[in-house]
Amino acid sequence: MKHIGLATVALAALVAGCASDGGGRPATASTKADTGKGPGAGKAFSHDPFPSTYKRYPGTPTLVTHVTIFDGEGGKIDDGSVLFADGKIVALGQTVAAPAGATVIDGTGKTLTPGIIDIHSHLGDYPTPSVPALSDGNEATGPVTADVWAEHSVWPQDPGFSRALTNGGVTTLQILPGSANLMGGRSVVLKNVYARTEQGMKFPGAPYGLKMACGENPKRVYGSKGREPSTRMGNVAVDRQTWAKAVEYKRKWDKYEKDGGEAPARDIGMDTLAGVLSGEILVQNHCYRADEMAIVMDMAKEFGYHVSAFHHAVEAYKIADLLKQNDNTCAAVWADWWGFKMESYDAIGENLALLQKNGACAMIHSDDENGIQRLNQEVAKALASGRRAGIQISDAVAWQWLTINPAKALHIDDKTGSLKPGKMADVVLWNGNPFSVYTRPEKVWIDGALLYDANDPKRRPVSDFELGQPGSGDVK
Helix, strand or coil: CCCCCHHHHCHHHHHHHHHCCCCCCCCCCCCCCCCCCCCCCCCCCCCCCCCCCCCCCCCCCEEEEEEEEECCCCCEEEEEEEEEECCEEEEEECCCCCCCCCEEEECCCCEEEECEEEEEECCCCCCCCCCHHHCCCCCCCCCECCCCEHHHCCCCCCHHHHHHHHHHCEEEEEECCCCCCCEEEEEEEEECCCCCCCCCCECCCCCCEEEEECCHHHHHHHHCCCCCCCCHHHHHHHHHHHHHHHHHHHHHHHHHHHHCCCCCCCCHHHHHHHHHHCCCCEEEEEECCHHHHHHHHHHHHHHCCCEEEEEECCCHHHHHHHHHHCCCCEEEECCCCCCCCHHHCCCCCCHHHHHHHCCCCEEECCCCCCHHHHHHHHHHHHHHHHHHCCCCCCHHHHHHHCCHHHHHHCCCCCCCCCCCCCCECCEEEECCCCCCCCCCEEEEEECCEEEEECCCCCCCCCCCCCCCCCCCCCCC
16 A cells, blocks of 8 residues: 655645635636727736646744854854744744744754755756656747747656655746757646655745747757757847847737737747746846857847856856846856856866856856756865865855855745745754855755654655655665
C-alpha cells in the first residue's frame, strides 16, 4: 500500500482553492462595450486565465534561537533568533520571546537564511526521468513562439523539485521555456511545493516573464533549417520586426479599451509581447556576450520595454556600468561554467564579484537539475574567486546573490527573498556554514510550514510519481 505523500496531504486544501473562481467571470475579447466607451485599460480580456490556486501548508509558530542569521539583504546576526508564525516572519534579533505553544529550535553552530530563489530553472518542463516523452521545454518550431507558456508543460510530479528543496534549500524558482527561440514564450514562478496541478504551485501575484534569447542558439537552430535567422544580425532583425508588430497590436487594443467599437482579433503571442510593452510581463533574456547585451538594451529602448535580467551573461563583468545605468538590469550568472561554446569562452570566475563591486544587480542561477541542488556552493566558488582577486565581499552580502537579488529581478522582493517581518517565512536552517561543501539543509520551511527535516525520514517531500517505487529517492 502506498504511503501518503505531501501532495496528497494538501488535497483537501487544494480542492477548496480550486472551487472558487475568485469572483465574476473574466472579460473576453467579445465583451460588449458601453456605448461610446471601451471596457477600460487592461479589461478587454482576462490577463490571468490560469490563476494560482496555491494554498500554503499548515505550520506552527516556530522560534529558532542561538543561530547565525543571514537576513538575505546583506545583514548578519550572530547568536540571534528568528520567529515566524502564520506563514510570515514575525521578528528577528539577538533575543526574541517565544509565544505560548511555539516550537523552539536550538540553532547553535548552525545558520539560518532565507530560502534560495533560482531565477533560471527548467524543472517540470525538462523533468526526471529525462526521456523524450517528458521533454517539453523547447517549442523549436519557429524563431518566435511567444504564444507558448512554460506552465503548460510543467509536470508537478517531477522528482527534481524535491531534490532542489532538500539538497539545495530552494523554495522559489522560475521555470523558463528553452532558448532555441528568439522569443521562447512565457515563464512562470513557482513555490517549491508538491501539488496536484501546476497552478497549485504557482507563486501568488508573481509577474509572468518573457524568455528571450540572443546569440548562438537561435541562429544555429533556424539557420540549420535554411531560414532566418541564421546570423546574429538576423536575430536582431527578427526581434525588431516582431516588436514593431507588437507595438501596433498594443495600439489597437489600447484604442479599443479606451473607445470601444469592434474588438481587434486576438493573437496569443502578441498578448504576451503587449504585456511586456505595458510593463506587466518581465523580459528574462538568455545572452552571453557583452556586445550583444548592449545591443539588446538599445533595442529595448527603441521599443519601450526593459530587460529585467540577462541570464548566463558570462561577459556581464565587462558592462557592469551599462547594466546599472539601464534601470539596473540584473545579471544571472554561473560561478565558473565556460568554454562549452564560443559565446561562453570569455567567462571568468570573478564575474559575480566584479558586478557586485561595481554596484550592479547580480545573482547566481542554475539552468540545471543538478546545479540547482548546490547553488550555495556555486556562490562559495564565486566568492572565493573574487577574494583571490582582492575583492572583499562578506558572506552575508554574498547571500544576496541567492535570495533578494533574484527576488528583485522577479518583482517578488516585497513578498520573499529576505528575513524581514511580514514577508513569507521561506526559511532554511543549514547544519553549518552554508558556504561549506560539508553543509546541507537540515530543515526547510515554506510559508512557515516545515516541509523537510533531515532528522525525520517522514518529513521529506515525495512526488506522486515516486510513491511505491524502490530505489533512488525512496524515502518513505
